[in-house]
Amino acid sequence: MRIGELSRSSGVPVPTIKYYLREGLLPAGELTSPNQAHYGPRHERRLRLIRALLDVGGLSLAGIGEVLEVMDDPEQPVHKVLGIAADGVTPAGREEEAGPDLEEARREVAELLLRRGWHADEWGPAAESLAGVLAALRRAGHGGYIGLLDAYADAAEPVARADLDYVQRRVAREDLVESVVVGTVLGEAMFGALRRLAHIDVSFRRFESPRNLSGPVDPEGSRAAGDGGGRGAGAAAGGAEPEPVG
Amino acid sequence: MRIGELSRSSGVPVPTIKYYLREGLLPAGELTSPNQAHYGPRHERRLRLIRALLDVGGLSLAGIGEVLEVMDDPEQPVHKVLGIAADGVTPAGREEEAGPDLEEARREVAELLLRRGWHADEWGPAAESLAGVLAALRRAGHGGYIGLLDAYADAAEPVARADLDYVQRRVAREDLVESVVVGTVLGEAMFGALRRLAHIDVSFRRFESPRNLSGPVDPEGSRAAGDGGGRGAGAAAGGAEPEPVG
Numbered sequence: 001m002r003i004g005e006l007s008r009s010s011g012v013p014v015p016t017i018k019y020y021l022r023e024g025l026l027p028a029g030e031l032t033s034p035n036q037a038h039y040g041p042r043h044e045r046r047l048r049l050i051r052a053l054l055d056v057g058g059l060s061l062a063g064i065g066e067v068l069e070v071m072d073d074p075e076q077p078v079h080k081v082l083g084i085a086a087d088g089v090t091p092a093g094r095e096e097e098a099g100p101d102l103e104e105a106r107r108e109v110a111e112l113l114l115r116r117g118w119h120a121d122e123w124g125p126a127a128e129s130l131a132g133v134l135a136a137l138r139r140a141g142h143g144g145y146i147g148l149l150d151a152y153a154d155a156a157e158p159v160a161r162a163d164l165d166y167v168q169r170r171v172a173r174e175d176l177v178e179s180v181v182v183g184t185v186l187g188e189a190m191f192g193a194l195r196r197l198a199h200i201d202v203s204f205r206r207f208e209s210p211r212n213l214s215g216p217v218d219p220e221g222s223r224a225a226g227d228g229g230g231r232g233a234g235a236a237a238g239g240a241e242p243e244p245v246g
Numbered sequence: 247m248r249i250g251e252l253s254r255s256s257g258v259p260v261p262t263i264k265y266y267l268r269e270g271l272l273p274a275g276e277l278t279s280p281n282q283a284h285y286g287p288r289h290e291r292r293l294r295l296i297r298a299l300l301d302v303g304g305l306s307l308a309g310i311g312e313v314l315e316v317m318d319d320p321e322q323p324v325h326k327v328l329g330i331a332a333d334g335v336t337p338a339g340r341e342e343e344a345g346p347d348l349e350e351a352r353r354e355v356a357e358l359l360l361r362r363g364w365h366a367d368e369w370g371p372a373a374e375s376l377a378g379v380l381a382a383l384r385r386a387g388h389g390g391y392i393g394l395l396d397a398y399a400d401a402a403e404p405v406a407r408a409d410l411d412y413v414q415r416r417v418a419r420e421d422l423v424e425s426v427v428v429g430t431v432l433g434e435a436m437f438g439a440l441r442r443l444a445h446i447d448v449s450f451r452r453f454e455s456p457r458n459l460s461g462p463v464d465p466e467g468s469r470a471a472g473d474g475g476g477r478g479a480g481a482a483a484g485g486a487e488p489e490p491v492g
Contacts, residue, residue: 045387052386056379079449086442113443120446130439133302133432140298141291142428144412145436151408152433153440155401160444162397164452166390182388184445186379187398188438190391193376194399195434196332197359198406200366203325206410 063088
């Protein structure tokens with residue numbers, strides 16, 4: 001197909017596609033005449049991936065370029081691709097200054113790995129990234145939050161297993177590698193959104209629901225109350241979020 | 247203390263502090279003479295919070311400004327602060343174009359809320375954010391990943407409860423609200439880092455460990471082997487489950 005069709009099928013404007021081509025994010029089309037290029041399903045797929053990483057994953061174009069480069073290099077092991085994709089999600093400038101806070105945080109991460117029997121390099125970027133978070137929590141006066149580390153790790157284990165289950169269904173390297181990238185980046189966004197929804201639910205149950213005077217607390221009942229539009233049983237006080245609708 | 251001391255105690259350069267003051271992120275100091283201001287523990291604490299949100303949370307200065315504004319307004323309910331903080335973590339430009347993908351994704355989110363009995367608005371920003379992720383997954387050709395939704399939701403529930411436990415320990419509004427912000431933003435970074443570490447561990451167990459040639463599988467042995475850098479003795483072949491830790 002020509003660039004105009006690629007634009008229509010992907011919803012990405014032609015100038016943007018041209019920009020991606022110039023930046024090397026999208027492989028060049030096949031030249032069918034000196035100034036006419038032909039694009040195929042591979043381009044469509046790549047374009048969809050770029051948009052997903054950009055819009056939902058929040059990666060920068062530079063970060064996407066790095067991810068695509070390792071993805072396209074068959075010599076690169078899959079875990080390397082995963083690492084680069086994960087680094088892309090990690091906010092920039094997370095470089096922590098060395099100091100006693102960071103030293104202590106690194107010790108805590110090493111202890112965590114040992115305690116959980118996790119085979120992961122305590123000096124690798126993921127461990128460093130965690131140490132950076134712990135150091136920042138302590139510096140922000142919220143060292144107590146570190147007490148949640150094992151509750152979080154308990155949750156991260158089944159999520160990681162589910163991710164790997166998904167990835168392992170792929171056979172061809174290209175598919176496998178793409179699913180690693182998508183899973184790493186969009187999986188992070190998916191968990192973030194679910195955690196927010198769960199926060200809303202837990203807040204509702206703890207702070208709002210005791211005033212359910214009209215009957216037993218059951219999801220159906222309160223959902224029905226919410227439906228009625230009152231701020232009674234179902235209503236999020238202070239109106240956090242409009243009510244659940246059945 | 248004077249601005250120079252505030253800079254030393256916080257590790258933030260004086261010009262940066264001045265910039266935060268001009269942008270209204272940091273409240274003005276108390277003037278002790280026409281061009282000499284005095285700063286106190288509140289300024290130090292605010293500065294530490296800004297740095298944590300910026301460096302580790304990856305929020306923009308504009309996003310931090312919005313968060314601080316609702317934090318400082320005692321009229322704003324806590325869940326509103328949580329929403330703004332969560333929006334700050336959400337990558338910008340996540341606005342999804344309407345379309346059949348997004349419609350279907352919204353239905354899936356509504357069904358998820360119903361299925362799990364979560365009291366959360368299916369039209370609120372968290373639900374919209376999740377719908378955006380699902381639509382992007384499908385558009386990127388990875389609709390199958392949506393099959394992990396309940397595994398992720400299972401993990402998000404205890405994490406949200408742990409977060410709320412932490413927050414509920416606070417009494418004063420200022421403390422409570424700050425802990426909500428820190429927990430929302432840095433908790434997301436903490437989970438992301440733990441998920442990466444768990445990926446590394448699960449990959450290792452599934453792809454690397456079958457070469458267990460040297461002896462019986464026992465947790466002590468594998469931890470020692472891991473420590474010593476060997477890739478042998480480890481670990482439960484193909485073993486999804488982490489090893490028991492004594």
